[in-house]
Amino acid sequence: MNPFLGSVFWLLVTLGVLVTFHEFGHYWVARRCGVKVLRFSIGFGRAVWKHIGRDGTEYQIAAIPLGGYVKMLDAREGEVDPAQRHQEFTAQPIWKRIAIVAAGPGFNIIFTIAAFWLMFLIGRTDYAPIVTAAPQSLAAQAGIEPGDRLLTIGGMQVSTWSDSYDAIANALLSRTPLAITVLGTDRKERSLVLPLNRLPAGEDLGQYLDKLGLSPAPPPPVIASLSAGDPAALAGLQAGDRIVSINGNAVKNFDDIGTLIKANAAKSPRLSVDVERHGKPMSFTVTAQMKSEQGLPMQWIIGISGPAAEAAIQHYGPAKAFTESLALTWQRTTDTFGMVGKMVTGEASTRNLSGVIGIAQVANAAAQMGLDRFLEFLGLVSLSLAIINLLPIPVLDGGHLLYYLIELIKGSPVSERTMIAGQYVGIALLVTLMGLAFYNDIHRIILPS
DSSP states (O other), X not given: OOHHHHHHHHHHHHHHHHHHHHHHHHHHHHHHTTOOEEEEEEEEEEEEEEEEOTTSOEEEEEEEEEEEEEEEXXXXXXXXXXXXXXXXXXXXXXXXXXXXXXXXXXXXXXXXXXXXXXXXXXXXXXXXXXXXXXXXXXXXXXXXXXXXXXXXXXXXXXXXXHHHHHHHHHXXXXXXXXXXXXEOTTSOEEEEEEOGGGSOTTOOHHHHHHHHOEEEOOOOSBOOEEOTTSHHHXXXXXXXXXXXXXXTEEOOSHHXXXXXXXXXXXXXXXXXXXXXXXXXXXXXXXXXXXEOOTTOOOEEEOSEEOOOOOBOOBOOOHHHHHHHHHHHHHHHHHXXXXXXXXXXXXXXXXXXXXXXXXXXXXXXXXXXXXXXXXXXXXHHHHHHXXXXXXXXXXXXXXXXXXXXXXXXXXXXXXXXXXXHHHHHHXXXXXXXXXXXXXXXXXXXXXXXX
């Protein structure tokens, strides 16, 4: 699928699922609390589909799929029939109103736990945290060597690349030295410190990651398989051969092979390939071939493939998957609140905010990686939606909960004038945040870090 169309499609799927679940939380608890629901809408604006239920509730899908709402019988929006007064929202005890408002974010948290549980149940595909460092990068200066395996980061054990990435990303935003433990290719453990305090302030996470220069290590230059009839097989190369050099240029990893073939074959397709087979050096002459594979553009190839990266699949039974999903939900919750706190205090740049465009791009990428990764993405976005809605900003669920807290303290509802003023402030804050996030998305597209 075209990347643009794929991003739009998976964004609509993401918003459709998460908004429906969020609004269903408000709807379900409101019904259980005896409040009459007038409309359940997915999206805003003009309805493109509508259905009147037997209970009189109007269910609709609207034209603008960037949210949704549940409209309840509310005396603040018009006169209420005295016969229906007991079903009106503001007539309910405060604990019922709190429950109805909190149900949206609550259902998003439930969805997050369920998505993570299913992800662990089917198996979360990942890779071992075997890394390398770009030359002259902070990671290289700290002593990271090609093939090092990350064991601990900030005192926390890590077993996958994703866990390692998340731990490092959080530390990058604080820009404080980070202690790590690695296992080298010589099987010896080393304690290192990443000097994150040398990073400049005010940059986004992508720029910090570039300066850190830590990335998964490419596979070794060992032939895993050969294509019959292609140049390497015809020349006599075999699976298990370690390629040492091409035309006298040293080969350090499998990625170097493609780079050197392209550079040298453009001058002459006859390549001198030195290999190590069972500990013995051998030399072959391989005539590279210009060929298109798997729909890719024409390129110079010799017909070999390298070893797959070491897998680290997290696959659990139902009980273990549930406890792991709770642990991951808690970890991501603390990470998100930590990020929000750092942006509020100025410790982290607001450039790290992403909007609809950024979410669409990540949704498409996650969907291409498989069901487990898309479930993880849905869980993360659902959790973010819950946390954002719980912020004490008027017009959000958290703003309404703040009003009810004030009502509990002072013994009477917040005045209508105060609520109207709060709505204006809340709308201004949301528009500002959305505008900033949209600007960041556009900036990343036009001027990627």
